[in-house]
Amino acid sequence: xxxxxxxxxxxxxxxxxxxxxxxxxxxxxxxxxxxxxxxxxxxxxxxxxxxxxxxxxxxxxxxxxxxxxxxxxxxxxxxxxxxxxxxxxxxxxxxxxxxxxxxxxxxxxxxxxxxxx
Numbered sequence: 001x002x003x004x005x006x007x008x009x010x011x012x013x014x015x016x017x018x019x020x021x022x023x024x025x026x027x028x029x030x031x032x033x034x035x036x037x038x039x040x041x042x043x044x045x046x047x048x049x050x051x052x053x054x055x056x057x058x059x060x061x062x063x064x065x066x067x068x069x070x071x072x073x074x075x076x077x078x079x080x081x082x083x084x085x086x087x088x089x090x091x092x093x094x095x096x097x098x099x100x101x102x103x104x105x106x107x108x109x110x111x112x113x114x115x116x117x
Contacts, residue, residue: 001114003028010071010111017070028115030069035112040105047090047098056085059101071108077101 003024007014014027021027039058046055059082066075081097084090 001116003031003115006031006111006115007070009114010108011073012108013070013072020068027069031112031115034065034069035109040102044098044102047094052085052088052090056082056088059085062101071104074101074104074108077104
């Protein structure tokens, strides 16, 4: 699968990302690095442990990475979770937002894993 096909599979914006990062090979390297990240696990653990300061930092980082890499759905859901965690006192909606973001994250990972080696 090409990088462009990978982006189509994850409903992401390849052309915008390519215009910023300029190189398909750079995008591919960043995708692989993203797939190796433990951010989702760390975020989930932080929320489960009620460490909302750490959870906010991780969700904020995911928001930035997903924006830079053109992951539209993941950016939207990580942004919503980040805002939920911003003041340190999440609501009953936090777990729903985490579930949505987790689904979007998994969609991105699934697409990345199908890239040509």
